[in-house]
Amino acid sequence: xxxxxxxxxxxxxxxxxxxxxxxxxxxxxxxxxxxxxxxxxxxxxxxxxxxxxxxxxxxxxxxxxxxxxxxxxxxxxxxxxxxxxxxxxxxxxxxxxxxxxxxxxxxxxxxxxxxxxxxxxxxxxxxxxxxxxxxxxxxxxxxxxxxxxxxxxxxxxxxxxxxxxxxxxxxxxxxxxxxxxxxxxxxxxxxxxxxxxxxxxxxxxxxxxxxxxxxxxxxxxxxxxxxxxxxxxxxxxxxxxxxxxxxxxxxx
Numbered sequence: 001x002x003x004x005x006x007x008x009x010x011x012x013x014x015x016x017x018x019x020x021x022x023x024x025x026x027x028x029x030x031x032x033x034x035x036x037x038x039x040x041x042x043x044x045x046x047x048x049x050x051x052x053x054x055x056x057x058x059x060x061x062x063x064x065x066x067x068x069x070x071x072x073x074x075x076x077x078x079x080x081x082x083x084x085x086x087x088x089x090x091x092x093x094x095x096x097x098x099x100x101x102x103x104x105x106x107x108x109x110x111x112x113x114x115x116x117x118x119x120x121x122x123x124x125x126x127x128x129x130x131x132x133x134x135x136x137x138x139x140x141x142x143x144x145x146x147x148x149x150x151x152x153x154x155x156x157x158x159x160x161x162x163x164x165x166x167x168x169x170x171x172x173x174x175x176x177x178x179x180x181x182x183x184x185x186x187x188x189x190x191x192x193x194x195x196x197x198x199x200x201x202x203x204x205x206x207x208x209x210x211x212x213x214x215x216x217x218x219x220x221x222x223x224x225x226x227x228x229x230x231x232x233x234x235x236x237x238x239x240x241x242x243x244x245x246x247x248x249x250x251x252x
Contacts, residue, residue, distance in 0.1 A: 004197050009073070011190045016075040016082075019183030023086035025175035030093045037100035038171010042108040042158035044090055049112055050151035051084040053119075057145035057207060068136045069145060070205025071194045102162075111154065115147055145207035152211055156218035160225065169226045177219040177226070184215030 001009075030036045058080045061069035125131045127140035136142075163169045191209045226232070 002197070004193065008190050008193045008197055009075075011186050011193070012073050012075040015183045015186035015190060016079045018179050018186065019079055020082050020086075022176050022179035022183060023083070023090075025173035025179070027086065027089055027093070029171065029173040030090065030097060033171065034097055035100070035171070036090075036094050036097045037102045038162075038169075039090070039094075039102075040158040040162045041094065041099065041102050041104045043155050043162075044087065044094065045104050045108055045112060046151045046155035046158075048084070048087045048091060049115060050148045050155065051080060051087055053144045053148040053151065054080040054207075055084055057141055057148060060141045061205075067139065067141050068203065069141055070203050070208065071191075071198055072205060072208075073190075076205075076208060105158070108154075108158070115151075119144060119147055142206075149207055149210050149214070152214050156214075156222070160218070160221055163222070163225045163230060168230045168232070169222075170232060172222070172226075174223065174226045177222040181216055181219035181223070184212045184219065188212035188216070 026039060030039065057069065058072055058077045061067055061072040062074070062077050122143055123140040126134050126138075159172065163172060187208060191205055191212065195204060
């Protein structure tokens with residue numbers, strides 16, 4: 001292993017650690033408040049579908065290099081499955097904790113129905129039965145990866161809007177965004193480094209690279225909302241928590 005390969009591996013496992021840790025502040029926040037009204041249901045609904053797509057894409061690319069999805073490291077695979085696991089925990093919290101007026105929107109339901117209908121059909125036609133011949137850039141596994149990108153682009157919008165609608169970020173743990181953006185930066189760095197390390201596979205991993213950039217962009221917006229647009233005040237937080245408790249945990 002060369003120095004650059006070792007450095008890439010170190011960066012990769014660091015991004016895995018940071019991105020993985022980023023799930024737990026929100027899980028803790030939900031448990032502490034015994035309420036999930038501060039977390040957009042649309043965000044979580046998209047997230048679970050996104051991580052299922054990422055698991056399929058990463059597993060296929062890691063096990064079969066001929067799929068030409070770019071370099072996929074073991075840490076990429078580990079992150080995908082850990083993300084799926086943590087999202088399932090959050091869904092469990094949403095089942096047991098009050099949601100208030102927070103619910104899955106018709107628009108997001110429509111997107112999920114379309115993705116869960118068209119993607120399996122495309123997979124069957126192009127991969128399983130080989131009815132349609134497509135280029136490498138549009139093979140079934142890449143399309144599943146692109147689904148994850150689409151979901152990642154859409155999923156942040158409900159949370160940004162939810163914060164804007166409430167004019168506060170209480171219930172959304174800012175450490176999620178701070179850790180998330182750090183992991184995104186490290187992921188992009190590793191993806192770029194791979195182009196100079198692996199001569200046998202110079203194609204960039206398009207999903208991982210674009211996912212890192214999307215993460216950086218949207219987390220920057222969420223961080224700006226938290227610290228500049230709707231900065232939390234200690235006395236306001238206390239009153240909100242009291243109000244939440246007095247009203248059946250529905251007002252955050």
